[in-house]
Amino acid sequence: MFRYSEERFYEPLLKTMKNVLAEMESKQRNTMIKNITNVRGIKCWGAHIGVKSMRRDLALIYSEVPASAAAVFTQNQVVAEPIKVSRKHIADGKAQAIVVNAGNANACTGEQGLAGAEAMAETYASELGIDKDLVLVASTGIIGEPFPTDDIVEGIKENVDKLTNKSNAGAFVANAILTTDTFAKEGFIEFDVNGYEVNLGGIAKGSGMIHPNMGTMLAFLVTDVAIEPKLLKRLVKKAVDRSFNMITVDGDTSTNDMVVVLANGMAGNEVLTKEKDPGCKVFYENLENMMIHLAKLIVSDGEGSSKFVQYQVTHAPDELTARKLVRTISDSSLVKTAMFGRDPNWGRIICAAGNAGVPFDYENVDLYLGDEETQIQVLEKGVPQDYDRHYMKKLLRESHIYVKLNLNNGRATATGWGSDLTTDYVLFNSVYTT
Amino acid sequence: MFRYSEERFYEPLLKTMKNVLAEMESKQRNTMIKNITNVRGIKCWGAHIGVKSMRRDLALIYSEVPASAAAVFTQNQVVAEPIKVSRKHIADGKAQAIVVNAGNANACTGEQGLAGAEAMAETYASELGIDKDLVLVASTGIIGEPFPTDDIVEGIKENVDKLTNKSNAGAFVANAILTTDTFAKEGFIEFDVNGYEVNLGGIAKGSGMIHPNMGTMLAFLVTDVAIEPKLLKRLVKKAVDRSFNMITVDGDTSTNDMVVVLANGMAGNEVLTKEKDPGCKVFYENLENMMIHLAKLIVSDGEGSSKFVQYQVTHAPDELTARKLVRTISDSSLVKTAMFGRDPNWGRIICAAGNAGVPFDYENVDLYLGDEETQIQVLEKGVPQDYDRHYMKKLLRESHIYVKLNLNNGRATATGWGSDLTTDYVLFNSVYTT
Numbered sequence: 001m002f003r004y005s006e007e008r009f010y011e012p013l014l015k016t017m018k019n020v021l022a023e024m025e026s027k028q029r030n031t032m033i034k035n036i037t038n039v040r041g042i043k044c045w046g047a048h049i050g051v052k053s054m055r056r057d058l059a060l061i062y063s064e065v066p067a068s069a070a071a072v073f074t075q076n077q078v079v080a081e082p083i084k085v086s087r088k089h090i091a092d093g094k095a096q097a098i099v100v101n102a103g104n105a106n107a108c109t110g111e112q113g114l115a116g117a118e119a120m121a122e123t124y125a126s127e128l129g130i131d132k133d134l135v136l137v138a139s140t141g142i143i144g145e146p147f148p149t150d151d152i153v154e155g156i157k158e159n160v161d162k163l164t165n166k167s168n169a170g171a172f173v174a175n176a177i178l179t180t181d182t183f184a185k186e187g188f189i190e191f192d193v194n195g196y197e198v199n200l201g202g203i204a205k206g207s208g209m210i211h212p213n214m215g216t217m218l219a220f221l222v223t224d225v226a227i228e229p230k231l232l233k234r235l236v237k238k239a240v241d242r243s244f245n246m247i248t249v250d251g252d253t254s255t256n257d258m259v260v261v262l263a264n265g266m267a268g269n270e271v272l273t274k275e276k277d278p279g280c281k282v283f284y285e286n287l288e289n290m291m292i293h294l295a296k297l298i299v300s301d302g303e304g305s306s307k308f309v310q311y312q313v314t315h316a317p318d319e320l321t322a323r324k325l326v327r328t329i330s331d332s333s334l335v336k337t338a339m340f341g342r343d344p345n346w347g348r349i350i351c352a353a354g355n356a357g358v359p360f361d362y363e364n365v366d367l368y369l370g371d372e373e374t375q376i377q378v379l380e381k382g383v384p385q386d387y388d389r390h391y392m393k394k395l396l397r398e399s400h401i402y403v404k405l406n407l408n409n410g411r412a413t414a415t416g417w418g419s420d421l422t423t424d425y426v427l428f429n430s431v432y433t434t
Numbered sequence: 435m436f437r438y439s440e441e442r443f444y445e446p447l448l449k450t451m452k453n454v455l456a457e458m459e460s461k462q463r464n465t466m467i468k469n470i471t472n473v474r475g476i477k478c479w480g481a482h483i484g485v486k487s488m489r490r491d492l493a494l495i496y497s498e499v500p501a502s503a504a505a506v507f508t509q510n511q512v513v514a515e516p517i518k519v520s521r522k523h524i525a526d527g528k529a530q531a532i533v534v535n536a537g538n539a540n541a542c543t544g545e546q547g548l549a550g551a552e553a554m555a556e557t558y559a560s561e562l563g564i565d566k567d568l569v570l571v572a573s574t575g576i577i578g579e580p581f582p583t584d585d586i587v588e589g590i591k592e593n594v595d596k597l598t599n600k601s602n603a604g605a606f607v608a609n610a611i612l613t614t615d616t617f618a619k620e621g622f623i624e625f626d627v628n629g630y631e632v633n634l635g636g637i638a639k640g641s642g643m644i645h646p647n648m649g650t651m652l653a654f655l656v657t658d659v660a661i662e663p664k665l666l667k668r669l670v671k672k673a674v675d676r677s678f679n680m681i682t683v684d685g686d687t688s689t690n691d692m693v694v695v696l697a698n699g700m701a702g703n704e705v706l707t708k709e710k711d712p713g714c715k716v717f718y719e720n721l722e723n724m725m726i727h728l729a730k731l732i733v734s735d736g737e738g739s740s741k742f743v744q745y746q747v748t749h750a751p752d753e754l755t756a757r758k759l760v761r762t763i764s765d766s767s768l769v770k771t772a773m774f775g776r777d778p779n780w781g782r783i784i785c786a787a788g789n790a791g792v793p794f795d796y797e798n799v800d801l802y803l804g805d806e807e808t809q810i811q812v813l814e815k816g817v818p819q820d821y822d823r824h825y826m827k828k829l830l831r832e833s834h835i836y837v838k839l840n841l842n843n844g845r846a847t848a849t850g851w852g853s854d855l856t857t858d859y860v861l862f863n864s865v866y867t868t
Contacts, residue, residue: 032723161832171617185605189466290466399603
């Protein structure tokens with residue numbers, strides 16, 4: 001048996017313990033509310049400049065140093081003007097600042113709108129003293145209205161001085177990108193990448209069901225990890241496919257949809273260049289989780305929905321098949337209304353699955369419905385099961401519903417999230433007023 | 435020198451390390467967004483039931499077990515009906531559930547309103563299967579309108595099933611208590627009390643400057659610490675005096691103001707009974723910090739303000755004097771407009787201080803103005819100092835302003851927070867519409 005002197009053995013361990021505890025303590029101190037302002041080098045501000053009548057409508061995000069940048073833009077063939085500008089500016093994989101206005105989508109606005117989007121980037125860049133190409137632009141709001149360029153340019157000039165890493169600025173910026181959203185969507189997480197503490201924060205806005213044509217989805221994530229732009233782009237694409245692309249609120253992709261990730265490298269880690277790097281895996285996992293977190297919050301929103309439904313397809317031959325099934329089922333209006341009606345109508349789920357355009361062998365599937373803890377099997381290899389209908393009704397009264405479809409045909413899994421469809425919403429709101 | 439066998443020495447330390455790391459990891463995993471749903475035993479929900487035309491207006495909070503409860507209520511002589519009910523129900527220092535409606539303040543509503551507040555408590559209690567006395571009631575919104583009892587009773591019945599500890603419910607409930615607020619105010623922190631992990635979360639709403647007569651301040655804090663009700667009451671009073679009572683937005687106390695703290699004991703610590711207990715000190719410190727955090731967020735809000743100003747009076751003979759000076763200065767409209775105008779008008783600050791009703795020796799004070807990092811001395815022992823006016827203007831352009839007044843007359847300190855006064859807000863909003 002080996003023996004050690006007290007010092008030799010004790011001291012390094014004690015030091016590690018102390019460091020760990022100090023770190024825990026510092027984390028505790030800072031946990032009061034964390035948001036994108038807790039990412040190194042990130043400042044922001046959200047102001048009301050009068051494009052919307054009452055609420056904040058200008059969001060400014062800034063990184064003290066240029067960042068690796070990647071984005072996923074709308075697949076809609078009609079593309080808003082800010083998207084055109086941002087696409088151009090992010091082409092080199094670098095960005096340093098983001099400016100977003102709410103209240104006017106700057107879509108279908110032609111030359112005037114394009115000039116407005118350019119002016120937003122130019123003004124913000126010159127106020128910051130950085131290159132215009134380092135500025136990304138986004139808009140959300142009403143489509144087809146003339147773009148209020150002057151007000152926004154003036155608003156940017158008035159608010160650049162206010163950029164700060166104070167916590168309340170995080171709340172301001174998260175609120176300044178909203179339109180019909182009923183709450184701000186934020187997330188923050190810290191984790192270890194190859195021995196360096198990395199911070200990742202994000203804000204998002206979703207689409208209410210009330211105004212499908214205003215239903216822009218925007219998400220802006222900032223992190224201090226150091227990562228090569230090309231690798232970042234690959235990871236962002238993959239994570240978006242498993243998060244924002246797996247939610248459905250009204251099924252439409254707007255002209256303005258945009259997910260942007262800035263990674264400014266201020267965490268000090270060695271630049272990530274390979275997907276197989278253990279540090280990169282940790283980063284990707286957290287990136288995906290953050291996007292899923294924000295995506296789920298988007299689904300949770302919308303006064304038009306009363307329930308949050310998680311759909312999971314398991315044991316599929318491949319991920320694409322599983323994803324397609326999840327999307328088709330969660331998008332089905334018949335399924336959505338069944339969820340609202342607390343109706344365990346498995347026929348509608350199977351029917352939707354059959355329409356997904358992928359091979360689907362009904363007689364081989366198991367289906368489960370319930371809440372998070374308890375999912376009751378309603379189909380086994382396609383055969384309807386007996387179950388306690390009263391208990392099922394009780395489960396389906398909850399706010400979070402879980403649907404699990406086992407294809408018994410492989411090893412791939414996909415998860416997606418959707419809401420229910422409450423047809424009486426409009427009626428409800430036309431009767432009641434404040 | 436002592437020597438240890440490897441096992442004897444190594445194992446306990448390693449075990450501790452492992453536990454610490456596991457705890458850190460679990461904290462990391464859960465940091466994505468923490469709110470009151472992360473407090474043990476706490477469930478909540480926020481719904482739109484139609485009292486307000488569009489936004490959430492019913493907030494439900496529930497603790498799985500009865501909790502020690504303490505509250506501070508409005509000092510206004512006109513007291514809203516829900517306050518009357520809550521005062522009665524909390525008299526025994528116990529509560530288990532809170533129900534809040536927004537859109538109607540249930541103030542100056544007489545018998546009809548009192549019956550409505552009672553009905554809210556009764557309905558929520560019977561749906562939960564708990565004693566009515568364990569339910570606290572709060573309202574915020576328009577004063578003097580008939581109370582929509584039926585809608586709210588119906589809304590409670592429809593939403594009790596949705597109570598959950600899911601993260602999005604925390605966002606819902608934080609939004610459901612808002613009126614003219616432009617963002618939800620939330621906080622969460624975890625800390626160690628005598629070896630037990632304790633969670634503390636809170637939500638608040640503040641007053642916009644737009645509707646001073648709707649400017650209710652509400653705050654609901656929940657924690658799983660075990661603490662004796664009487665001690666909790668004392669701590670809550672003290673913390674409110676140093677936080678919510680040190681902010682000023684429009685200077686008025688509404689008919690509905692209420693700060694409630696529930697402590698359900700599920701952290702498992704030995705019940706705190708003495709203020710001198712080290713664990714109690716830790717709890718108090720975090721309670722005060724949480725209230726200050728929420729209070730500062732309230733100040734940050736209000737479309738009518740463009741700046742956040744921290745006022746500190748140091749070296750005062752006693753804390754009450756310091757507090758009175760801070761409150762009077764931060765409440766002064768002349769000081770507030772100077773802050774908006776980026777005007778280092780120290781004369782107004784000194785003038786306000788002279789009106790505070792406490793001994794104030796102008797010729798003995800030092801005064802500093804600036805941003806968080808740099809405060810420029812403008813007075814030394816009452817004598818105006820030369821300073822770079824251009825640089826000062828630049829500092830005062832920032833969103834967060836700091837004012838420090840040193841009385842040179844003792845050791846007490848007080849800190850308070852206020853906003854500026856932007857006279858053009860109403861004009862601005864009457865010209866622009868969405």
